[in-house]
């Protein structure tokens with residue numbers, strides 16, 4: 001493993017700001033581009049067939065490379081690392097990577113927070129090992145409690161009970177917080193908003209409703225399928241009184257509300273109706289080591305050449321730093337402009353399953 005004494009001599013960088021004055025605070029690290037689901041909004045079955053050119057094993061970064069990469073980001077100011085995919089729990093021995101990442105500390109000496117976004121299918125069997133390895137928090141994607149709708153949305157026939165067991169296991173072993181992400185697609189699962197809300201009230205699990213986005217895999221996206229956060233919140237408020245909670249960090253993607261009756265919190269991620277590019281502090285790295293500055297970016301920087309055993313960590317950090325300083329992406333804020341003028345469309349964007357959510 002790459003953790004050596006030279007950690008102490010790693011250069012101390014001042015805050016790294018991009019061209020829009022946004023600091024680098026979060027790393028989304030994709031560990032695999034494969035998935036056992038075929039959610040039509042992300043990996044539609046007719047595109048992601050068995051002949052699809054998924055990354056080969058040899059193209060995936062090793063755990064040593066990922067650790068080296070993570071240390072570079074932490075040296076530049078990253079405080080949180082979210083492991084994603086594809087489906088991250090399909091990556092063999094993922095707990096070994098987590099164990100190394102969980103030892104990283106920020107420059108102020110705090111532990112780097114390690115979290116994961118998963119579809120939850122393998123969580124029941126993996127939760128304890130993940131917790132023991134140092135995973136702090138987990139977000140589970142769950143779009144429906146109705147089994148028929150759930151199976152239609154994963155498109156591989158996995159019943160919702162499997163994911164619910166995963167969520168229960170995550171809570172039981174003490175992963176905290178456990179959150180649920182629900183992408184709302186009008187006409188598909190908007191009937192599930194209240195069942196999901198009521199299932200998780202008083203459970204300690206915070207549900208975050210996400211607006212359906214026009215990301216890379218979502219070939220069939222149209223704004224008629226988007227149910228805005230305002231509408232979702234209005235529906236919840238017909239049954240439960242909510243009050244807004246102050247955001248902990250400007251870069252938090254969700255706007256949170258608390259139930260006035262003390263049943264917990266619910267969040268809204270409004271990437272379409274209210275883009276939050278101005279506060280985005282996230283860098284994304286795909287499982288093959290490509291740095292993407294935005295979920296909607298079409299270009300990337302290959303970091304693999306700086307991840308080898310002989311590569312100096314300072315050079316990796318300088319490479320990331322110089323890329324971040326040039327960063328000016330704010331694609332979500334430009335969405336309306338792009339749709340008004342089709343000539344400005346930049347699709348296809350990168351696949352969500354490659355860079356993670």
Ligand SMILES: C[S@@+](CC[C@H](N)C(=O)[O-])C[C@H]1O[C@@H](n2cnc3c(N)ncnc32)[C@H](O)[C@@H]1O
Nearest residue numbers: 041042085086117118119141181212213218357
């Ligand atoms: C790409 S997945 C990767 C992690 C894991 N497979 C999962 O589903 O949680 C990360 C998140 O992206 C969300 N997502 C994927 N496609 C989306 C889209 N078109 N619009 C909004 N969210 C999307 C998923 O619902 C999920 O919560």
Ligand code: SF4
Nearest residue numbers: 035037039042086119
């Ligand atoms: S959203 Fe997650 S679970 Fe669904 S297809 Fe994409 S990567 Fe897989």
